[in-house]
Amino acid sequence: MSSVLIIGGGVAGIQAALDLAEQGIEVYLVDKAPSVGGKMAYLDKTFPTLDCALCILAPKMAALLRYPNIKLIMNSEVQDVSGRAGNFKVKILKKPTYVDWSKCNGCAVCTEKCPVKDVPNEYNMGLSNRRAIYIMFPQAVPKRAIIDAEHCMRLNPPPKAKEKAKGPLCGVCQRVCPTKAIDYEQKPEIIELNVASLIIATGMELYDPRNMPELGYGKHQNVYTNLEFERLVSATGPTNGEIVRKSDGKHPKKIAWIQCVGSRDIRFNHYCSAYCCMAATKQAILAKEHLSDVQCTIYYMDIRAFGKGFNEFLERAKKEFGINYIRGKVVRIDEIPETKNLKIIYEDTAESYLKMDEYDMVVLSVAITPNSKLPVPVELTEDGFIKMKDPYLDPVSTSAEGIFVVGAVAGAKDIPDSVTEASAAAARAALIAKRFSCPTEVVK
Amino acid sequence: MNGGSEFISVNPDVNRTVITLGGKSLLECYQCGSCTAVCPLSEALDVSFRRAIRYTQLGVEEKILGDISPWSCNLHGDCTDSCPRGASPSEILAAIRRYQSIKYDWTGIAKWWNNSSLMAKLFVYSALLALSLLIFFGYYWQKILSYASTGKLVVFSELLIPVAVAFFVSLVFLASNGYRAYKFMSKDKKAKIGFIKSLRVIASFFMKLETEAMGVPHKRERILEHALILIGIGLFILLGALYLIYPKFFDYEVISRALIYSASLTLLIGVGSPLIKRLGSSEKTHWYYKRFTHSVDWMSLLTLFPIAVMALLLFIFYDLSMILYAYIAFALLLSFLIPFLLLEFAFGKHTHWLYKVIAYYIGARAGYFRGE
Numbered sequence: 001m002s003s004v005l006i007i008g009g010g011v012a013g014i015q016a017a018l019d020l021a022e023q024g025i026e027v028y029l030v031d032k033a034p035s036v037g038g039k040m041a042y043l044d045k046t047f048p049t050l051d052c053a054l055c056i057l058a059p060k061m062a063a064l065l066r067y068p069n070i071k072l073i074m075n076s077e078v079q080d081v082s083g084r085a086g087n088f089k090v091k092i093l094k095k096p097t098y099v100d101w102s103k104c105n106g107c108a109v110c111t112e113k114c115p116v117k118d119v120p121n122e123y124n125m126g127l128s129n130r131r132a133i134y135i136m137f138p139q140a141v142p143k144r145a146i147i148d149a150e151h152c153m154r155l156n157p158p159p160k161a162k163e164k165a166k167g168p169l170c171g172v173c174q175r176v177c178p179t180k181a182i183d184y185e186q187k188p189e190i191i192e193l194n195v196a197s198l199i200i201a202t203g204m205e206l207y208d209p210r211n212m213p214e215l216g217y218g219k220h221q222n223v224y225t226n227l228e229f230e231r232l233v234s235a236t237g238p239t240n241g242e243i244v245r246k247s248d249g250k251h252p253k254k255i256a257w258i259q260c261v262g263s264r265d266i267r268f269n270h271y272c273s274a275y276c277c278m279a280a281t282k283q284a285i286l287a288k289e290h291l292s293d294v295q296c297t298i299y300y301m302d303i304r305a306f307g308k309g310f311n312e313f314l315e316r317a318k319k320e321f322g323i324n325y326i327r328g329k330v331v332r333i334d335e336i337p338e339t340k341n342l343k344i345i346y347e348d349t350a351e352s353y354l355k356m357d358e359y360d361m362v363v364l365s366v367a368i369t370p371n372s373k374l375p376v377p378v379e380l381t382e383d384g385f386i387k388m389k390d391p392y393l394d395p396v397s398t399s400a401e402g403i404f405v406v407g408a409v410a411g412a413k414d415i416p417d418s419v420t421e422a423s424a425a426a427a428r429a430a431l432i433a434k435r436f437s438c439p440t441e442v443v444k
Numbered sequence: 445m446n447g448g449s450e451f452i453s454v455n456p457d458v459n460r461t462v463i464t465l466g467g468k469s470l471l472e473c474y475q476c477g478s479c480t481a482v483c484p485l486s487e488a489l490d491v492s493f494r495r496a497i498r499y500t501q502l503g504v505e506e507k508i509l510g511d512i513s514p515w516s517c518n519l520h521g522d523c524t525d526s527c528p529r530g531a532s533p534s535e536i537l538a539a540i541r542r543y544q545s546i547k548y549d550w551t552g553i554a555k556w557w558n559n560s561s562l563m564a565k566l567f568v569y570s571a572l573l574a575l576s577l578l579i580f581f582g583y584y585w586q587k588i589l590s591y592a593s594t595g596k597l598v599v600f601s602e603l604l605i606p607v608a609v610a611f612f613v614s615l616v617f618l619a620s621n622g623y624r625a626y627k628f629m630s631k632d633k634k635a636k637i638g639f640i641k642s643l644r645v646i647a648s649f650f651m652k653l654e655t656e657a658m659g660v661p662h663k664r665e666r667i668l669e670h671a672l673i674l675i676g677i678g679l680f681i682l683l684g685a686l687y688l689i690y691p692k693f694f695d696y697e698v699i700s701r702a703l704i705y706s707a708s709l710t711l712l713i714g715v716g717s718p719l720i721k722r723l724g725s726s727e728k729t730h731w732y733y734k735r736f737t738h739s740v741d742w743m744s745l746l747t748l749f750p751i752a753v754m755a756l757l758l759f760i761f762y763d764l765s766m767i768l769y770a771y772i773a774f775a776l777l778l779s780f781l782i783p784f785l786l787l788e789f790a791f792g793k794h795t796h797w798l799y800k801v802i803a804y805y806i807g808a809r810a811g812y813f814r815g816e
Contacts, residue, residue, distance in 0.1 A: 264474075265529075266528060347492060
């Protein structure tokens with residue numbers, strides 16, 4: 001039986017890996033992060049059911065470890081793909097973690113003792129800090145520590161301290177580790193694999209709203225992206241789920257969501273990002289659940305509630321939670337210097353004239369951009385998504401035979417659609433893997 | 445707009461007409477309201493440019509004709525820079541203005557003027573020009589020679605008669621069309637403040653707006669050019685009026701000479717600058733300066749240009765004591781004035797001053813201006 005490589009360990013990659021492994025096929029799952037989970041692991045709740053995101057994702061993540069035929073290659077990037085269906089040769093760069101993962105048991109003692117305390121935490125979108133040695137998030141799979149070489153005192157000592165010290169600096173984690181897993185000498189590794197088929201599940205990144213300076217993101221303290229807000233309301237987030245303003249730590253009384261930031265705009269991305277209408281509705285409901293007296297307003301151009309249960313969710317938000325919806329594109333956000341409140345400027349298209357409203361907090365529903373810059377020989381569409389062979393009848397195939405694509409890297413979509421595609425692609429990849437049989441080997 | 449029981453008739457041809465009048469990107473608009481929100485006018489004026497575009501897309505003729513927002517637009521183009529659809533709202537508004545002026549005109553000449561090609565317009569313009577040349581260089585030629593032999597530039601009223609007739613005719617058209625525009629625009633708008641207060645509101649609005657716009661380089665350029673044309677024409681009208689009312693003024697050589705030269709020079713620069721920019725336009729220039737803007741825009745400059753040139757030549761020749769040439773330049777000036785008055789001034793882009801004044805007045809009276 002030959003094997004399949006899945007690039008990207010988000011919810012789509014996980015689903016595809018589980019479906020393939022269940023059929024007895026050998027699966028390699030590569031992710032550039034130290035844990036699987038992808039963007040879904042950042043979310044607090046999912047729409048339209050308001051289920052806890054990690055509560056439904058974590059069992060799937062954990063299931064990956066139960067299959068002996070799933071190999072997780074974390075903290076790694078695919079460097080080169082050659083060959084054709086049935087026999088792809090893949091070169092993967094495994095970046096050093098400086099922790100021997102075969103020994104590490106995820107006890108997290110090192111992450112409590114590490115003296116470097118001010119590294120922005122990527123998992124919390126930089127809203128909180130972590131140590132230089134860290135576990136990505138409490139539910140991480142595999143739950144293993146990793147040293148951030150850039151901030152580590154030992155691996156990248158500050159120049160002044162380096163001159164003074166005679167021997168190597170720090171070394172606290174090495175001393176405290178009960179399993180002696182810390183290995184400062186670890187080097188990058190190249191892993192070469194032979195696989196029958198590939199599934200691209202690299203997903204998306206958020207579009208940088210700094211490209212729209214008039215919205216003041218990065219300049220005005222109380223303007224957040226929607227993923228930052230998601231972390232803010234999450235119990236595992238920087239404030240343990242308390243919604244507070246960055247400027248003064250107070251609860252906001254009025255929050256605005258601004259839709260289509262970078263989407264449906266030919267200056268940035270012309271496509272609709274598909275998830276933001278429902279995500280903003282969900283976040284407004286979450287804000288209401290956290291702070292009962294908060295006023296939530298969503299500024300939209302069109303509400304696209306097309307999925308199952310979406311429209312009912314929207315109606316619930318309006319009637320049950322009293323979320324306001326105002327049709328108009330916000331063109332500018334000004335900060336009021338004294339209060340750090342935000343003044344937003346737009347045309348209320350129902351009343352047909354310019355309006356200015358003041359808010360304590362503004363959340364930007366930013367566009368998504370595909371993670372499609374890969375050394376994989378597949379064609380892209382004009383907007384950078386991976387081209388589907390036939391968007392109607394063969395939506396998971398790419399221009400190259402034996403390479404399949406799932407999730408947001410093929411087009412903006414939500415979790416249910418990504419998972420559906422993942423199962424479809426797993427079935428297609430299994431067909432190829434079963435047709436061909438070639439030996440696999442790991443060369444150091 | 446807000447009444448649920450209101451019935452509105454829709455003319456599906458309107459959007460096609462407006463597209464051919466220069467609003468190429470009309471159907472691109474998806475009604476986000478960015479144009480209204482970024483426009484420096486919106487803060488002071490309760491209008492929605494997006495709504496004007498929406499009415500046009502739908503073809504709600506009655507609402508389009510009564511809308512003052514296209515006339516309040518100054519074509520500065522902030523909206524075009526921030527349109528998420530890559531459309532050009534200011535260009536669309538200019539096209540809606542053309543559509544409105546076609547409908548305000550009862551003669552049908554404005555319709556022809558706005559719809560015909562540049563060549564057709566130039567042809568008719570040249571025909572009228574030929575006719576007036578025939579008048580001045582045929583009928584009046586002997587008179588001009590005899591005036592020239594006196595060695596003095598004394599303009600006898602007789603030469604001015606054809607121009608005065610043309611001016612009067614164009615004023616009749618303008619007045620009647622202006623009245624129609626007033627009727628269309630003032631419908632459904634209740635007067636809230638008085639005449640004097642309206643004027644004050646408009647004045648303070650303009651002061652604020654122009655000071656703001658002068659801070660932006662590309663806007664400053666447009667404002668200065670427009671101001672030069674406006675001042676140039678204004679000075680010529682002043683000179684004409686002085687000649688009729690108080691001809692002795694021209695005995696004060698220095699003052700009158702300064703006035704005359706500044707009038708013709710301002711007009712020449714004001715008209716010449718955009719013409720040159722249009723000829724050398726590139727991809728990035730503001731649509732107003734592009735070579736392929738609507739032919740009506742071109743004609744508004746092309747018809748003024750020879751007048752400015754001739755006015756300048758007239759006095760240069762006079763100061764060089766080349767009296768006969770001065771008279772010829774004068775006759776040419778008058779010949780160019782006649783087709784300008786009959787076509788461009790009465791039906792072309794220059795009518796916008798009248799409709800703009802009416803729109804602002806109605807808007808101010810109906811309380812559209814905020815802050816007062």
